[in-house]
Amino acid sequence: MIHAENRRIVIATSPQADPAPEDACSNRELARWLAEIQGLEFFDGPPAARDPQRHYYWVPSDTLVGREQARRLGVQGPLDLFGGYVEQAHQAGKAIVHPLIEHAALTPRGWAAGFAERVASVVLDGHSAFCCQDAWRCASARLPRGPQRLKPAGGRGGLGQRVVADVDELEAALAGYDEADFLAGLAIEDDLAEVRTLSVGQAQVSGVLLSYHGFQQQNRNARGELVYGGSDLLVVRGDFDALLGLDLAAEVRLAIQQGRAFDRAASQCLPHFFASRRNYDIAQGVDARGRQRSGVLEQSWRVGGATGAELAALQALVADPALQAVRASSFEIFEDKALPANARVIYRGPDRRGDFLLKYAMVEDL
Numbered sequence: 001m002i003h004a005e006n007r008r009i010v011i012a013t014s015p016q017a018d019p020a021p022e023d024a025c026s027n028r029e030l031a032r033w034l035a036e037i038q039g040l041e042f043f044d045g046p047p048a049a050r051d052p053q054r055h056y057y058w059v060p061s062d063t064l065v066g067r068e069q070a071r072r073l074g075v076q077g078p079l080d081l082f083g084g085y086v087e088q089a090h091q092a093g094k095a096i097v098h099p100l101i102e103h104a105a106l107t108p109r110g111w112a113a114g115f116a117e118r119v120a121s122v123v124l125d126g127h128s129a130f131c132c133q134d135a136w137r138c139a140s141a142r143l144p145r146g147p148q149r150l151k152p153a154g155g156r157g158g159l160g161q162r163v164v165a166d167v168d169e170l171e172a173a174l175a176g177y178d179e180a181d182f183l184a185g186l187a188i189e190d191d192l193a194e195v196r197t198l199s200v201g202q203a204q205v206s207g208v209l210l211s212y213h214g215f216q217q218q219n220r221n222a223r224g225e226l227v228y229g230g231s232d233l234l235v236v237r238g239d240f241d242a243l244l245g246l247d248l249a250a251e252v253r254l255a256i257q258q259g260r261a262f263d264r265a266a267s268q269c270l271p272h273f274f275a276s277r278r279n280y281d282i283a284q285g286v287d288a289r290g291r292q293r294s295g296v297l298e299q300s301w302r303v304g305g306a307t308g309a310e311l312a313a314l315q316a317l318v319a320d321p322a323l324q325a326v327r328a329s330s331f332e333i334f335e336d337k338a339l340p341a342n343a344r345v346i347y348r349g350p351d352r353r354g355d356f357l358l359k360y361a362m363v364e365d366l
Contacts, residue, residue, distance in 0.1 A: 007055050010035035011043040014061040015069065020352040023061055026359055029346045030303055031059035033311050034082055037318055038206050047073075057081065063092035063301045067272075077274055078204065084275030084301025091270055093153030094298040095128040095185025101138040106131040108185070115269040122258040124283065124295035126189025128153070131182050132174055139170050139188045146190060146288020151298075152177065153185030159227065163191050192285030192293055198252065199231050200259030201279035201300075202240070203310045210235050210313060211243045213256050214306070216281070221334050222355035230331040231306040232364075235313035237324050246325075254294055255282040262296045275301040277310075306330055308346050308361025316363050327364040332357065 012031035014024055028044070035042035040057065043050060050056065056074065058081040064070050065086055075081050086092050088110035099116040100107060108130055116128075127142070129135035135150075142148050143166065150173055152160040160181070162173040177186065197216040202209065212235040219229030236242045240260045244253065259280035266273055279300040287293050308330035316326045330346075339345065339360055346359040 008038075008057045009041045009043050009050075009054055010038070010057045010059065011047060011050060012059045012061070013047045013073070015064065016062060019061060022347050022349065022351050022357055022359075025349070026347040027059060027061045027303060030307055030311065031082075033315075033344065034059060034205065037311065037315050059083065059303060061303060063275075065089045065092060078276040081276060082203070082205065083277050083303060085273065086270060086301070087272050090130075090153065090185050091273070092301065093185055094151055094155075094187040095130070095153040096270075097123050097296065097298060098126040098128045098187055098189065101127050101129065101134055101141075104129070105133050112269055112271075115265055118265040118269055119262050119296065122261045122296055124189045124192070124293060124297070126187060129182070129186050129188065132177075135174055135177075135182065135186050135188065136170070139164065139174075140167055142188060142190075143167065143170070148188055149191040150174075150177075151187040151189070152181050153187055154181075156228075159225070187298075190287050190293070192283055192287055195283050195285030197297070198255040198282045198284065199233065199279060199306055200256050200282060201277075201306065201310070202263075203278075203314065204276045205314060208237075208314065208317060209239060210237060210310070210317060211240050212236070212310070212313070213243060213248075213252055214309070216305075217331075219333060221351075223353070228305050228332060230329060230333075231309050232329045233306060233309045233313065233327065235310070235317075235326050235328055237317055251284055251294065255284065258282055258294065258296055262299065266299065277301060277303065277307070279304055279306055305332060308344065308359065312344065312361045312363045328361065329364055330359070330361040332359050334358070 010031050012028045032042045058073050060083050063084050090108045127138045129138050139148050147163050147165045150162045164170040164173050199214045202211045212233040214231050214233035216231050217229040218226050221227050281297040283297050284294040309328040313326045313328040343360045343362040348358050351357040
């Protein structure tokens, strides 16, 4: 058991006004699991019913945004939550990965142009836009490079993304987004073929720091859409240097280095940013000119699809202080089935569309 202040209580919350039921239930189960790992009490009621005299460890479903939101929860730094904090809403999404187009019609308040410049060498080539006019100018100018992928900055699991190869497809794709999508940001970047997505990240809970790399899986949901299906992680005790000390394939080492560079840039370029959970998706594939490419797609400073695997690994590392590395996996599938005895169910039930969804995680053999 991790030595922690007994007065702390773990509590889940969602900054969203109306979160999807499967997301809210998953977040509560992850918070409950974190409480078990730390040997802390778990508060299962609504946050508004909490005792304001007690000290809470928060598990928000989204990155906290702005000082007022953090103040209401009593979050002052990374020791107070499993997730992260940014000053501006757009800093929590995919849009910060790329620069704005020159002479953009709309620049969000607090835009950190220096961040996009800093990470340019470790991300795919692209731009971000915050209105339809800028998105059209940007994407149409980029089409001679090859097909472009349009990604709503707040989207999860690949939902809402579209690939366009000409101006007719671009016009139809942009018509599918509403004003709220544009205001949240739209990332526009080169589409890759033969792509695989790697995950690189860290989590720190009550003094235990773990770092990992791994691969994402995709599954088709009940509607035939190809979406996130889970993560397979190799987790080590320690920082990114401990991870890089392993015998790694060249492409994996590159992904870790790119994730680490992106992470350092966030800490240095985003005012007042902090996080106890840091996850970076890195795509590796072939561009339209046949060149191998590798780059960070997005950051996640909140609970995510890989969090179940992270907690499974954390539990194993806490249970055995001599353990230095472990494999762990998370799964999101769209059919029910019997699970191994060591699997932890995170969610089993209907998704937001009424289709069946099963989320679980477990430690694997090295």
